[in-house]
Amino acid sequence: MTYIVALWGILIRESLRFLSQRERLLSALLRPMLWLVIFASGFRAALGVAITPPYETYITYEVYILPGLIGMVQLFNGMQTSLSMVYDRETGSMRALLVSPLPRWWLLFCKLLAGALVSLVQVYAFLLAALAFGVAVPAWGYLAAAPVLLLTGLMLGAAGLFLSSVIRQLENFAGVMNFVIFPAFFLSSALYPLWKIAESNPLLAELAGWNPFTQAVEAIRFALYLQADWPALAGVAGSLLAFAALAVWGYDPARGLIRRKVME
Amino acid sequence: MTNALEVRALGYRYRAGFALEGIDLVVEQGRMTVLLGPNGAGKSTLVNLLTRLYAPVSGTVTIASHPLAERPGPALAKLGVVFQQTTLDLDLSVRRNLAYALALQGIAGRRAAIAVAEALDRFGLTESAGRPARALSGGNRRKLEVARALAHLPAVLICDEATVGLDLPSRRALLAHVRTLCRDQGVGVLWATHLMDEIEPADDVVLLQRGQVRAAGTAAALMERVGATDMEAAFGVLTL
Numbered sequence: 436m437t438y439i440v441a442l443w444g445i446l447i448r449e450s451l452r453f454l455s456q457r458e459r460l461l462s463a464l465l466r467p468m469l470w471l472v473i474f475a476s477g478f479r480a481a482l483g484v485a486i487t488p489p490y491e492t493y494i495t496y497e498v499y500i501l502p503g504l505i506g507m508v509q510l511f512n513g514m515q516t517s518l519s520m521v522y523d524r525e526t527g528s529m530r531a532l533l534v535s536p537l538p539r540w541w542l543l544f545c546k547l548l549a550g551a552l553v554s555l556v557q558v559y560a561f562l563l564a565a566l567a568f569g570v571a572v573p574a575w576g577y578l579a580a581a582p583v584l585l586l587t588g589l590m591l592g593a594a595g596l597f598l599s600s601v602i603r604q605l606e607n608f609a610g611v612m613n614f615v616i617f618p619a620f621f622l623s624s625a626l627y628p629l630w631k632i633a634e635s636n637p638l639l640a641e642l643a644g645w646n647p648f649t650q651a652v653e654a655i656r657f658a659l660y661l662q663a664d665w666p667a668l669a670g671v672a673g674s675l676l677a678f679a680a681l682a683v684w685g686y687d688p689a690r691g692l693i694r695r696k697v698m699e
Numbered sequence: 700m701t702n703a704l705e706v707r708a709l710g711y712r713y714r715a716g717f718a719l720e721g722i723d724l725v726v727e728q729g730r731m732t733v734l735l736g737p738n739g740a741g742k743s744t745l746v747n748l749l750t751r752l753y754a755p756v757s758g759t760v761t762i763a764s765h766p767l768a769e770r771p772g773p774a775l776a777k778l779g780v781v782f783q784q785t786t787l788d789l790d791l792s793v794r795r796n797l798a799y800a801l802a803l804q805g806i807a808g809r810r811a812a813i814a815v816a817e818a819l820d821r822f823g824l825t826e827s828a829g830r831p832a833r834a835l836s837g838g839n840r841r842k843l844e845v846a847r848a849l850a851h852l853p854a855v856l857i858c859d860e861a862t863v864g865l866d867l868p869s870r871r872a873l874l875a876h877v878r879t880l881c882r883d884q885g886v887g888v889l890w891a892t893h894l895m896d897e898i899e900p901a902d903d904v905v906l907l908q909r910g911q912v913r914a915a916g917t918a919a920a921l922m923e924r925v926g927a928t929d930m931e932a933a934f935g936v937l938t939l
Contacts, residue, residue, distance in 0.1 A: 437805025444802020448788065448795070455790050527784040531847075534750045535803035536775035542803075 441537050442545045449549035452519075453556075463511065463557040467504035468564055475500055487628060489660035497570045502656035503625025504565075505558050506587065506648060512554035513591030514616055516546070520599035533686070540683045547596060547679070551588035558584055576659040583658035583668070587651040590671050593678035594647070600685025623649040647674035702761070703728045703777075703855035703887025704749070709758030711748055718744045719910045722758065726855055726887040726903075731878060733898050733918070734891040735934065736907035742891040743783060745907070746859040749889075750780050763854035776804060779848030779886075783860040785840060789833040793824055793843055796832055797850055804851040814850050822846040822876070838869030845877060855887045856880075862897065870897075895930045904930075908938050 453459060475497040486493060523529040532542055562577060572580075598611060620626075622643045629649070633640035643649050650670035657664035704726035711719045719741045726732040736742050747753040749760055751771055760767040765774035788796055797818055801811045819825040822842045827835060832843060841861060848856055858877065862870040874890075874897055881888045890897065898904060900919040905912055914921055914937045918930055927933035 440802050440805045440807040443807065444799050447802075448791065448799050451795065452788075452790060526789075527782060527786040528788055529786075530750070530752065530780075530782055531786040531788075531800065532803065533752060534775060534778070534780055536772040537803070537805070538772070 438537065438541055441535065441541070442548070445532075445542075445545040446549050446552065449546070449553060453553050459515065460557065460560065463508055464561055464564055466511065467507050467561050468568075470500065470504055470507070471497055471565055471570060472568060487630070489657045489662045489664075495570075497568075498572075499628075500626055501565060501570055501572065502659060503620075503623070503652050505561065505584070505655050506591075506623075506625055506652040507620060508557050508561050509554045509584070509588050509591045509651070510616060510619060510648060512550060512557055512588070513593075513595035514598070514611060515595070516550040516592050517595030517599040517602070517611065520546070520596065521602050521604070524599070525604070539686055543596060543679075543682055543686060547589055547592045547682075550592040550595070551585055554588040554592070555581070555584055558588075572659040573661060576661055579661050580655060580658040583654050586668070586671055586675065587655060590647060590651060590675040590678065593675050593682055596682040597678050597685055600682060619646060619648040622646055623652055625649075625652050647671065650674070701728050701764075702726065703763060704857075704889060705759075705761040706745075706749070707759045707761075709745070709748060709760065710756050711744055711753060712756055717910055719748070722907075722912055724889075724905045724912065724915065726889050728854065728887045729881060729885040730903055731881050731888045731890060731899075732903040732905060734889055734905050734907060735893070735895075735898065736891075737893055737938070740893075740907040741910040742893075742907060743859055744910075746780070746782070746857055746891060749857055750778065751775060776851070777854040779851070779853035779856045781841070781844045781848050781856070781858040781861045783863055785844065787832040787840060787844060787847075790831055792829050792831055793835070794819070794828040796843060797847055800847040801850055806851055814852075818846040818850045836869075838865055838873065841865060841869070841873055842876070845873065849880065849886070852884075853886065855889065857889045857891070859891045860893070861890070862892070862894070895934060898930050906934070906937055913937055 479496045520529065523532070533539065535542060598615065602611065622639065623646050624643060625648070629640050629643055632643055647670060650667040653664050653667040654671050657667070702725050706722055706724045709719060709722040710717065722745060724732070734742055734745065744753070748755050751767060762774040763777035765777065767774040788799065791799065794815055797815045798811055801807070801814055806814060819828050822845070824839065824843060824846065827839065832840060835843060845858070845861070856877070862873055865873065877888060877890070880886055898918050900917065902918050904916065904918045904921055906914040906921070916924070921937065922928065922930060922933045925933050925936040927936060
């Protein structure tokens with residue numbers, strides 16, 4: 436019961452923080468909408484997409500990049516979680532969390548789940564906006580994708596959580612943009628299919644295939660069309676476990692990185 | 700009398716070398732123990748060890764009979780902490796800050812509502828309950844931190860330079876409040892400070908210097924030992 440109470444408390448706290456930061460929701464919507472409305476329109480003619488699973492017919496470029504942009508929303512939200520953890524650490528409020536009698540892994544899981552649920556809200560707000568612009572998926576796909584979106588949100592949140600144990604200061608967050616977000620996004624199938632990358636550079640396509648973000652995007656893409664991409668789902672689950680384990684290690688006072696820099 | 704906090708042979712080292720070595724101290728229930736030391740003596744490092752933010756390289760910490768290393772959950776449940784740097788969630792209301800802290804202790808529902816109401820009442824914050832913590836004065840923020848640290852009725856309260864940044868009247872009011880709680884509710888208090896005027900003759904004092912305990916005893920006994928008439932003079936002699 437104690438565990439559930441703490442989980443509920445953290446969920447409420449994170450929800451209130453999210454609701455008080457209207458610009459966060461706005462930017463979470465605006466960023467992918469710019470890509471969808473402006474970038475995709477511009478490249479629509481230049482980048483044709485052949486018939487490839489899970490699609491059963493030719494699709495427009497906007498439809499192709501929709502799962503990638505959903506992934507982008509979750510990727511940025513995961514990094515926002517990381518940013519807020521670093522901020523909490525710098526302002527001191529992280530200590531209030533870490534001196535709780537509950538195990539640290541549970542506290543981190545609560546933060547992770549709260550972040551993933553926030554990302555779900557953002558994703559569905561984006562899907563609604565995309566629908567308004569005529570970019571749609573099968574009706575049941577919206578529902579079928581929910582558990583996959585939760586899984587991908589947890590995985591990208593866990594990556595953010597691990598990063599927050601590595602980043603020393605808030606100022607270093609710009610480096611995360613350059614060294615994590617951009618490579619993860621561009622070296623993936625978010626904007627172009629892997630076979631298209633392979634045509635010009637097989638090595639890049641191989642690297643992109645191993646990218647956890649690619650696996651997240653593909654898992655979302657298939658779920659939206661009521662199919663399961665099991666290898667991608669397994670990849671996402673494996674990455675989630677790896678990042679979560681690294682985050683728990685990072686926040687362990689005896690072994691982790693946090694000990695060297697957090698509390699001075 | 701039962702010990703609220705017991706520290707034995709505690710040690711910690713940074714990469715650069717030892718920060719704390721062989722620290723022994725005891726905080727009895729209902730007693731005020733002042734952890735006195737100049738800046739850089741190791742007070743905050745010790746607080747981080749007592750709250751499990753750091754893991755010691757040697758020694759033990761026992762909180763209300765629970766060893767911190769072996770049973771961190773029950774031990775931390777008996778601990779309330781006010782850190783030197785504020786740890787409030789400034790965007791949340793005063794009431795939410797208290798409720799959040801209680802939730803992290805696993806306390807919710809009616810029990811939490813009663814605890815929040817009592818804490819607000821005890822610290823004179825009822826009228827500010829709905830305001831964001833950011834809107835409070837420095838003194839009231841500190842009060843809220845103490846209220847939050849005590850809301851789950853811990854056996855020991857650790858305050859690390861809790862009066863830093865407060866004006867003199869706020870400082871005195873906060874200290875008087877903590878002393879009253881210590882006396883009336885039997886909470887053992889470890890009060891880390893470098894300010895001599897926060898010490899009373901009956902307080903237990905642990906004098907920390909360069910990571911080691913230089914002297915321990917009641918303030919009155921320490922002054923008598925070195926023939927000093929006030930704590931400042933005693934501190935000067937003891938840290939020579």
